[in-house]
């Protein structure tokens with residue numbers, strides 16, 4: 001097996017924390033739309049979703065739910081989009097929130113689940129068209145174990161070095177504190193600037209929401225930004241660090257300065273807090289990753305959405321494209337284009353996990369304000385992936 005993907009284009013591509021699976025559903029509000037748009041999706045929104053304006057009621061079938069024990073015509077919740085977000089949410093509803101969301105379906109416009117997650121296998125090669133790894137956080141590992149994929153997990157080597165191409169040479173990125181004095185990606189003065197800044201000898205926060213670039217240049221200096229953070233940001237977000245919010249993109253690091261007055265001060269405080277309030281004991285079923293690493297599955301990432309979908313069974317409706325959302329007194333009517341023609345569904349609540357430009361079009365008839373705030377605030381980056389394949393002994 002051999003697979004070499006974006007790592008060649010983005011040598012610093014590593015940890016990503018973008019599986020935004022939200023699982024809350026309030027029983028006190030009968031009508032509710034929760035949106036988890038794929039703002040991290042790297043496809044540019046060239047095409048806009050079209051909305052059928054005149055859907056003739058006579059040609060539209062009414063979907064009758066066969067799951068759960070509702071009255072069969074009004075669902076508790078419809079999850080729109082069967083990417084990783086939609087599937088994780090549906091699984092959480094079906095397991096942890098079954099008492100308030102018994103009647104749930106997941107609808108997907110394509111004829112397969114997974115959204116951005118697309119794994120291919122051919123001629124002995126396995127490659128990913130979208131994401132290629134994830135960070136093994138406990139919530140992710142719990143999902144994996146619940147889906148029966150524990151034995152299929154593959155962890156990356158935590159000691160494998162990462163490199164940044166700087167001044168014509170591939171230079172290793174420090175992976176442990178002992179590397180810091182010796183790595184040649186930064187100059188001596190750049191390291192000093194970063195060290196003093198990390199201990200708090202740097203300008204104070206400006207009082208407005210800082211971009212990643214502003215925060216890093218102010219706290220750690222320009223060399224850290226240009227040689228470490230900028231390549232990392234393009235690998236993880238394919239975004240412009242001058243526009244990405246530090247608080248949103250790297251909230252944990254942002255919090256260190258907020259809580260401790262400096263990055264090091266915050267790290268010490270976080271360490272003390274952890275000692276005072278030890279974490280509850282870990283689920284013994286979960287594997288323990290060695291060091292800072294990322295992981296995937298033996299047959300690629302698409303094993304996860306496929307396993308989630310299998311568990312959800314008939315709740316997943318493929319080739320169902322949501323065309324419109326109409327507000328009722330209590331709930332919503334959703335109209336779908338399906339292989340069986342137009343189908344309409346009534347539901348008490350909706351969870352949209354579609355890309356932001358699709359959500360924006362779908363919500364336009366409900367609220368111009370909502371629609372424009374999604375369109376204006378969530379930008380998507382153009383993105384090109386180049387793939388190279390090498391045999392095992394290359």
Ligand SMILES: Cc1cc2nc3c(=O)[nH]c(=O)nc-3n(C[C@H](O)[C@H](O)[C@H](O)COP(=O)(O)OP(=O)(O)OC[C@H]3O[C@@H](n4cnc5c(N)ncnc54)[C@H](O)[C@@H]3O)c2cc1C
Pocket residue numbers: 016017018019020036037038040041042043049080081082083084085086107108109110113114115116117129130131132133134135320321322323353354355358383385
């Ligand atoms: C090239 C690339 C590389 C990436 N690398 C990584 C990585 O290594 N690690 C990582 O953690 N993250 C990575 N990401 C980010 C990660 O892939 C996304 O955060 C994640 O897949 C988003 O999942 P989602 O379910 O929110 O959205 P999506 O995967 O976009 O799913 C949305 C679903 O909604 C469906 N849909 C759209 N319109 C409709 C409609 N009208 N009706 C019904 N369904 C509809 C779509 O078909 C799709 O299946 C990468 C992203 C890209 C593009």
